[in-house]
Amino acid sequence: MKIVLLGPVGSGKGTQAGIISKEYNLPHISTGEIFRTNIKNETELGKIAKSYIDKGELVPEELTNKLVEDRINQEDCKNGFILDGYPRNIEQAKFLDSLTNIDLALMIDLSEDKIIERLSSRRMCSKCGQPTSLEWMVDGKCEKCGGDVYTRDDDKPEVIKVRLSKQAVSQNVIDFYKQKGVFSKIDATDVVEDTYALVKSILDKVNND
Numbered sequence: 001m002k003i004v005l006l007g008p009v010g011s012g013k014g015t016q017a018g019i020i021s022k023e024y025n026l027p028h029i030s031t032g033e034i035f036r037t038n039i040k041n042e043t044e045l046g047k048i049a050k051s052y053i054d055k056g057e058l059v060p061e062e063l064t065n066k067l068v069e070d071r072i073n074q075e076d077c078k079n080g081f082i083l084d085g086y087p088r089n090i091e092q093a094k095f096l097d098s099l100t101n102i103d104l105a106l107m108i109d110l111s112e113d114k115i116i117e118r119l120s121s122r123r124m125c126s127k128c129g130q131p132t133s134l135e136w137m138v139d140g141k142c143e144k145c146g147g148d149v150y151t152r153d154d155d156k157p158e159v160i161k162v163r164l165s166k167q168a169v170s171q172n173v174i175d176f177y178k179q180k181g182v183f184s185k186i187d188a189t190d191v192v193e194d195t196y197a198l199v200k201s202i203l204d205k206v207n208n209d
């Protein structure tokens, strides 16, 4: 099963990808992880990518595509994979389509209000450094060590709004997969387990087709 996961930051997409990966024994592939692995292993592509990252420049699209191609051609992807955070735009979607047929493009969706509510409830402990949340804290302090907590700049509502608008899934990509008949969308408002139940029902349907 070759799966593309789409969705905004804060929708819990990464968490769902992790569960699918375990349950269906498929590698969870993100571009960030591909970059890190290639740089760590000092591959040819990794060296080129690093030269851009070191200069604070964006890695060119062509190189990102090559890295993804190289990754999905590896042995562990023979029976499928979960691509998370790629394709980001229509050019990447078309490139991926030239390499292989995607069985499912699944959008893990969540309304902007809910994302802001979720992300803005995150706190960091100033004492033990653990992330926590308004729900877990005890008497306004870290539930693990009792330390004072603070909100990361990234988790402030006005910053979240900017991140969301920058990283929105492009409608072109959605339309592309709709035309291929492989697009599905679920709403991730419920708790992780309930959201996964929705994901699983879609995956099992695709698997049996």
Ligand SMILES: [Zn+2]
Residues within 6 Å of the ligand: 125, 126, 127, 128, 129, 130, 142, 143, 144, 145, 146, 147
């Ligand atoms: Zn703490």
